[in-house]
Amino acid sequence: SYELTQPPSVSVSPGQTASITCSGDKLGDKYACWYQQKPGQSPVLVIYQDTRRPSGIPERFSGSNSGNTATLTISGTQAMDEADYYCQAWDSSRAVFGGGTKLTVL
């Protein structure tokens, strides 16, 4: 079955750029999405179709996807961005999520 691999944790200083990767076989041939989940809350879609931001998502969130890796980039990271982030793609009509990355802003 298809798998997506994310680093368990990423740390970033406030104001710096955070990059979270998501790896999967030929992931660049699929669309990747990213979800943000804060403690005790439901996930929120922050990037879809590799690079697109839903309305209401700050411009500091951006995405890319090529080869075997999709990347979520948060520019000028703020304390409020501390959360778990999940990538997701579709394979054989089934959605697959990465294991999640805990972003710590310190």
Next chain:
Amino acid sequence: EVQLVESGGGLVQPGGSLRLSCAASGFTFSSYWMHWVRQAPGKGLVWVSRINSDGSRTSYADSVKGRFTISRDNAKDTLYLQMNSLRAEDTAVYYCIRGVNSGGNDLDYWGQGTRVTVSS
């Protein structure tokens, strides 16, 4: 405002059944694909199932195929998940989600979730 409100969770014994419901409002429910995703305590997100706008097409994760059934009532703006032969590993918060764009593949609005606990 888009709202998805899940209900029907609770404690059930292994081998038992439960039906989850998701009441939708704030959008034309009958025009959208819908999904269920679950999250075990302290774990990540796992996709469970999806259904197209008129209910004619469904798909399931291998882990629930044959045990769970997704359905919808567009007249009542409600999504369902019938869960049979429940196992301890089905314990999770279950989220109802709207899908948008091609094939409803982008999960843009999530409910608050309903908790299912399978235990004797």
